[in-house]
Amino acid sequence: MLQVNEIDVYYGKIQALKGISLEVNEGEIVTLIGANGAGKTTLLRTISGLIHPKKGEIIYQGKKIESTSPEAIVKLGISHVPEGRRIFPNLSVEENLEMGAYLRKDKEGIRQDQEMVFTLFPRLKERMRQQAGTLSGGEQQMLAMGRALMARPKLLLLDEPSMGLAPLLVKTIFSIIKEINGGGTTILLVEQNAHMALSVAHRAYVIETGKVVLSGRPEELHKSPQVQSAYLGG
Template structure:
């Protein structure tokens, strides 16, 4: 579904991504793990059109999307839930969700998707008319995910969904990620919580200082001593 071939991405003169290649098949959950500053968020931003690669290609369903405008990429079926949630604080939950469907015209289907989002996140239904800035961190994460789903993505990019959340909420968010995947949405997940990420992923890429240093199935990487020492605290 997605193929990234040898991309290089810079911030000014600083190279953040170095010849990274990866692929994601339809229906998979693929996770990127690595330390802070390894280039994981930069990679997601490049896929979703917020950054342009200097070199290399990004193919989505065999079409080149590298350097295309972010809204064009949303239209083609990729939604990005950024790190830090980025909800529109002075708008209601409902208005944030409506914005997720901004590019769509199919009113009846949009209504159906509202219902689906409220099924996945009952808490959002209770808070429908509430200003988003007054929600808890966990509720804002649910809203950011719900808003992305309103665009009906084929591929959902999730950047650190568990960041700053209580352990119980982290479990809830990961359970919902699995549910979203079961309904047919492919997921690329960036996550600091390597144990949780590996528990739901099909395949894993490990990124260090802008390079992919390890990749494999979640089971293979779970069994890797190298990975355990580096990311799982040796457990």
Template structure:
């Protein structure tokens, strides 16, 4: 579904990604783990068209999308849940969700998907008329995920969905990620909570200083001494 071929990405003169290659197959949850500053968010921003690779390319459903504008990529069926939620604080929950569907014209489908988002996140239904800036961190994360789902993506990119959340809320968010995947949406997950990420993923990559250093099934990486020492607290 997604193929990243040897991409180099720069911020000015500073190289953030060095020859990164990875693939995501339809129906999978693939996770990308790594320390802060490893380049994980940079990779997701490149995939969703917010950054352009200097070399290499990104193929999505057989088409080259690297260098295409973000809205074209969303239209093709890829949504991005950004790090730090990025909800529109001065708009209501419902208005944020409506914005997620801004490229769609199928009114009946949009209404159906809105109902489904409220099924997945009952808390959002309770707060639908509330300004999203007044929500808790966990509720804002649910809203960011719901907004991305309103675009009806085939592939959803999630950047640090558990960041800054209480353990119970983290558990709830990961249950929803599994549910979304079970309903047919492919997931590429960037996550610092390596233990949780590897427990829901099918496959995983480890990114260090802008390079992929390990790849394999989630089970293999969970059992790797290297990964345990670096990311799982020696568990």
């Protein structure tokens, strides 16, 4: 579904991504693990068109998208849940969800998808008229994910969904990630909590200083001394 081939990304003169390649197959959850500043967020921002690579190509469903605008990328079926949630604090929960569907015209489909979001996140239905800025951190994360789903994506980019959440809520968010994937949405997940990330992923890539240094199935990476010492506290 997605192929990233040898991309280089710079912030000014600083190179953030150095020849990164990876692929995501339809129906998978693929996770990226790595320390802060390794380039994981930059990679998601590049896939969603917020940054353009200096070199290399990004191919989504057979189409090259490395020079495409973020809006056109959403139209193609890629939604991005950014790090830090980035909800619209002054809008209600319902209005935030409507913003997720701003490119769509199918009113009945939008209504059905809103119901689907409320089924996944019952807390959001209870808070439907509430200003989004007054929600708890966990509720804001649910809203950011719900808003992305309102675009009816084929590929969901999730950046640090567990950041700042209590352990019990982290479990809830990850069980919902599995449910979203079970419903047919392919997921590329960036997550600092390597234990949780590997527990839901079909495959994983380890990124260090802008390069992929390891990749494989979660059970293989669990056994890697490098992964154990750096990310699993082993």
